Amino acid sequence: RAADGRKFSKSLDNGIDPLDMSERYGTDALRFALLNGTTPGNDARFSEEKVETARNLVNKLWNMSRFLLGKMGSWPNTIQEPEPKTLADRWIISRLHKVTEDVTRLLDEQNFGSATDVLREFTWNDVADWYLEIAKVEEGKEEVFAYLLDTLLRLWHPILPFVTEEIWRASGRQSLLMVSEWPT
Numbered sequence: 001r002a003a004d005g006r007k008f009s010k011s012l013d014n015g016i017d018p019l020d021m022s023e024r025y026g027t028d029a030l031r032f033a034l035l036n037g038t039t040p041g042n043d044a045r046f047s048e049e050k051v052e053t054a055r056n057l058v059n060k061l062w063n064m065s066r067f068l069l070g071k072m073g074s075w076p077n078t079i080q081e082p083e084p085k086t087l088a089d090r091w092i093i094s095r096l097h098k099v100t101e102d103v104t105r106l107l108d109e110q111n112f113g114s115a116t117d118v119l120r121e122f123t124w125n126d127v128a129d130w131y132l133e134i135a136k137v138e139e140g141k142e143e144v145f146a147y148l149l150d151t152l153l154r155l156w157h158p159i160l161p162f163v164t165e166e167i168w169r170a171s172g173r174q175s176l177l178m179v180s181e182w183p184t
Contacts, residue, residue, distance in 0.1 A: 021051050028160040029055035035159060036116040057120055058163050061156065064128045065167040068145045071135070075171040079150045082143035089144050092131045095122065096151055100183050103155050116159055123152065151183045 022030045032054040069075070084090035099122045106115035127148065135141045149171075157164045157177050168177035 021048065025051045025055040026058060026162070028058050028163045031161075032057060032116060032159060035112045036120070057124065058160060060124055060128055061152075061160065062163055062167065064123070064132065065149060065153075065170075067132065068149045069167075069171055072142050072145050072149075075173065076143075076146050079146050082147050084144070085140060086138055088131060088134045088138065089141065092126065092144065092148065095126050096148060100151060100155060104182070104184075107158065112159075119155060119159070123156075127152070153177060154180060154183045 018030060021033075029051050033051040036050070036054065081093065082089070084093055099118055102118050103115050106112075106118065131148075135145070149167075153164045153168055154177070161178065165177050
């Protein structure tokens with residue numbers, strides 16, 4: 001439905017051209033906007049503002065990833081769950097495990113709207129606004145960064161395939177993200 005709750009209609013001239021939105025804000029932003037806030041069996045409202053907000057999230061993921069890659073220096077050959085060195089490390093790793101479990105379950109249930117909510121909340125609030133701020137003060141977080149970014153990219157990939165694949169490639173990985181294993 002349109003932002004005002006009415007059905008999209010040619011006669012009302014209230015439709016939104018998805019190709020135009022994709023061109024203006026990016027395909028990943030459009031995909032996120034179409035999925036976020038939806039619940040099975042219910043109508044969802046859609047507006048250009050929703051796509052613009054989604055673009056801000058895609059930019060946040062991009063900038064956060066570039067920061068993490070810059071702090072890591074180089075991508076490790078193998079990524080394993082690191083041993084937490086601080087309380088902040090332990091907290092973010094435990095949150096990542098919970099988010100992975102929740103997103104996996106929600107995607108299996110085809111509850112895409114809730115899966116995007118969980119990922120957005122974790123990425124924006126827990127990682128970008130909280131953990132990365134602590135990491136600017138604490139040192140030695142490269143292993144946690146690698147584990148966190150690797151898992152986040154895998155979780156976001158079904159929803160934001162283009163930007164996650166580009167970040168994956170920018171990290172120096174030779175394989176494609178789309179054929180990598182799902183995190184457990």
